[in-house]
Amino acid sequence: MSAIPEAAAREAQAVAADVTRADARVIGDDAEAIEVARDLASAFAKEAAVRDRERRLPYDEADAFSQSGLWAITVPKAYGGAGVSFVTLTRVIEIVAAADPSIGQLPQNHLGLVDVIALTGTDAQKRFFFGEVLKGRRFGNGFSEKGTKNVLDLRTRVVRDGGDYVIDGTKFYSTGALFADYVPILGLDDARRAWLAYVPKGTAGLDVVDDWSGFGQRTTASGTVIASGVRVPAANVLPAYEVSERPTLNGPVSQIIQAAIDAGIARAALDDTLAFVRERTRPWVDSGVERAADDPLVLREVGRLHIQLHAADALLERAARTLDEIAAQPAPLTEDDVARASVAVAEAKVLTTEIALLAGEKLFELAGTQATLAEHNLDRHWRNARTHTLHDPVRWKYHLVGNYYLNGVKPARHAWN
CATH class of the missing domain: 1.20.140.10 (Butyryl-CoA Dehydrogenase, subunit A, domain 3)
Structure with a gap:
């Protein structure tokens, strides 16, 4: 098995999530993003206290949030997105978080993962994954692990096997994974370099467990993600190590x-x-x-x-x-x-x-x-x-x-x- 693929190998066809929702609105500019955020916040605030008290997971709200187009506002303009400023991005997140911070936290990792695609993806990967994001597809996360030396000490493996990658490991603090169309999982290869495998929901061997019991941010569903021999094509895997190197x-x-x-x-x-x-x-x-x-x-x-x-x-x-x-x-x-x-x-x-x-x-x-x-x-x-x-x-x-x-x-x- 080879730890690090050639760039050309990642041009193979990516596996898409099976999503039944209609395509999302596409936001055109910064002003529209702020306006949409304010409208959503007004709706999200109405039952925020009830959702927290009853730990009622915000499935409908997550759909409304991503369908609004706000999860795609950082997609670069060259790929059809609004490419909003960081000033606008922070304002949007603050507005929604003031209404319900659990909902406001859901796109936190998604937006960081969009940035990873922009920084490390091939053109084919950008066209595919940015297209998915513009349709309203959501990324969760499988980053952190419990019981390791520190947050950068990972046991999860993402290893090349022919034209695919195989992922094995257990994650926690997986905010948004329960609501996600893709669960990007961070793991190390044989050379101990970090890779992100964007795993479509429903992939064999992927299990998302709702076991988050934190006394705050109660409805983020930040529980466990288990990958047992999960297999995805190389086109679904990005070299995460590059964003720090x-x-x-x-x-x-x-x-x-x-x-x-x-x-x-x-x-x-x-x-x-x-x-x-x-x-x-x-x-x-x-x-x-x-x-x-x-x-x-x-x-x-x-x-x-x-x-x-x-x-x-x-x-x-x-x-x-x-x-x-x-x-x-x-x-x-x-x-x-x-x-x-x-x-x-x-x-x-x-x-x-x-x-x-x-x-x-x-x-x-x-x-x-x-x-x-x-x-x-x-x-x-x-x-x-x-x-x-x-x-x-x-x-x-x-x-x-x-x-x-x-x-x-x-x-x-x-x-x-």
Whole structure:
């Protein structure tokens, strides 16, 4: 068996997912993407608390989301997509995540996988997979594993066998896999290089298990993916190792999407805080005011929360503009370009992480004891923030930023930077 295929071998016909949904809307530009996101968010927000409480998986909502065309907005214009800016992409994700962060998280890995295709795919692979994405097909993920030394320590194997690849391994934290048309699985070849096998749903040997029991992001179905002798043609396999071996924006892109989700969680928590304090909360007995909304100490904290959210949003937009500026350069990306992008995104991610957690906690302090009642399910904001921000530790973002500015050390290139 050969570990690494020739490029020509990957030009063979890819295996497509068997999908019965109608083709999706194709979004044309940035303004349309924002408009569609706002319309969807309004619908998704209506039963977000109920879905969380009952752990009702959002099958219909996932269909509406991908059928809207928003899962395809990063497909390059040369292949029929809108090729929206990173500023627009982060805004779209934040808008949807504020309505329901579990739904907002579903395309997180999908969008990163679209980027992998753009960076490493042959023209034939781009035409095929971008065509699928424009039709509304969804990528899940089979990346992380439990019980290994660290997130980059993989046991899953993706090994060449004639004209095919054979995949064996078990994955966890597989957000979106249950709703996916393709489950891209990350594994190592005989040379310990990482490959991504885009496995169509229903492929023999592929099993997606709904065993996610996290107390937050409850309806992302981020459970187990098992590949037992899964076989796909070489056309369905891409050299994932290339996105880290050479300078690319894949890591910063992955990270800025996560930061946008956290900003959405923060905004939702703060909006619910304001509504509860205005409508339900009693003023403290020593405040001397008739309404909790006039309590000077409450006003002080609400002001502080808004300032911190606005600061997080400003750094998020600054990071997105940095990515747009670097991506627009005619020259190939350099290590310095990628380092600058990673640091800008890390700075934003520090603030979006901290405001998401703070807003979820402060909600109860400001809204009062009644806000803890199960009927309101307001604890979902903190649970969602605490769960999603554990993707990578914010303490290492501080380290990354400080080491860059003080010592000129460039961040390591991987999906968490």
